[in-house]
Amino acid sequence: MCGIAGIVFKDRKVHPVGKYMTRMLKALQHRGADSAGFAIYGGLNLKEHEYILNIEIEENPGLLEEVKTKVNTVFPIESEEIIPSVENSIIYRCKIVLASFSQLKPLIMCVDEIEGVTVLNGGHSFEMIKDVGLVKDIAARYNTEEKMGTHAIGHIRFSTESIVDRYHAHPFQSYIIPDITVVHNGQITNYWKIRESLERKGHIFETDNDTECIVHYIADKLSQDYSLEESLEQSVIDMDGPFSYIIGTPNGVGIAKDKLGLRPGVMVENDELFAIASEEVALQEIIDTTNIEQISPGETRAYTI
């Protein structure tokens, strides 16, 4: 089933968006219990060319040091943090400085070659938090309620086809352009058709998961100077199947819903906030209103700051 949510503070200032998104996701918990995730934008305050890597490392002797050595050989590690162990693995979070964004994907692929190591993501303007289990546990483990930012997207997963692990938890990220993420509820039934056209352009897929396909598709469109709204509208034309998904970019969020309207989506807006979710129950957590709008079949909505 899955639950999705997005929120933007319209004043472009930093707010406790982590607390808001945590409340929204807890309200959607009944839509799935496999994993949950956040992409929280605008609160990291990294300098130009600084990036945060989130790396899952199995608790084998020497493996953490091997990862550090491999990263340090190419780009010096400026700071680091270890998220406590769960199920025989840790999350190693480090800050590095690249010469350009184009170096990020090759670095991730290089680190991924180490057995027992998976790079969950690398980001500059957003913080990715995703893990298996319930929102309340993940929120406590990663202090999501303390996270500040301008906007965020989030996800509750009820797994259908793909395996349940940290990497397959949403959000998914594309490295075609910087800092683009997606959370998704549904299936893309013409997945291979969409994927093949993107692979012919040289874009690299790490999984056979249809959610990864969406984020590369939108990133590809944005890289061709489509606006977020135009990218979402074109995706509704090109993609088949039941879906609603939310895109996060450094400047905002947007939702697209399939042509037949087979997956839910509602939104609410006031002077302060723009918020979207699978169900009203998530919106009521952050705005006290009954003025809820249904997203229509084939409709898209976006808000950029």
Next chain:
Amino acid sequence: MKEIKINAADKKPREVNRAVKQAAKENDRIIIENPNSTHYLLAGLTEPVDVVIDGSAGYFAATMIHGARVHINGNAGWFPGDNMTQGEVIVDGSAGDGVGQGIYNGTVVVKKDVGSRTGEIMKNGTVIIGGNSGFMSGRYMMGGQLIILGDISDDAGESMIRGTIYVGGKIKSLGKNAMIEELDEDEIKKLKTILNNYEFTLTEEDYQKFQKIVPRSDRPFYGKDSEEG
């Protein structure tokens, strides 16, 4: 009149519904406080009791009820009144997809806009929408009447077999096996009676704008016309 309040905060749908079922034996009116858009509220309630949901309800509100009169002060999610057999569901706000899906009898009223597939596979009864209704409203409708005061979106009456859709606003496009007919004066009188009953205020001009959507054939997919039921 005997009345009781049930606080739904921190209760699971099954706990709320059990409390309502128990309270309905000894009360005429039940108010559910803090519904918090919970799914499945009042599912399977068969007692003829008045229930007020004081806020918004989630998916399948009042599904399969028989005889209860339900008033939702806020909004409803997908499928309010689903498969109900008797009674009344009134939503003061908006609602999601599939309002009145598959109802056998009774009335579902939503005062504002609703999502898609309103009244799909309804067999009888009445569904009234005060605002606009979305894509494929009246899909596979098999009886009853669907009354939309606002606009109806694409593929209205898709594959409908029986029943009637009355539309006060614009019809964006018709689905397969659906066609538009004019209303006669008796039907306009009938609409006035029904809509006045639910406090919809329309002018004579508004009533004259109503169109109705009906099926072209009772056997649109296979079989001979002579076999139409």
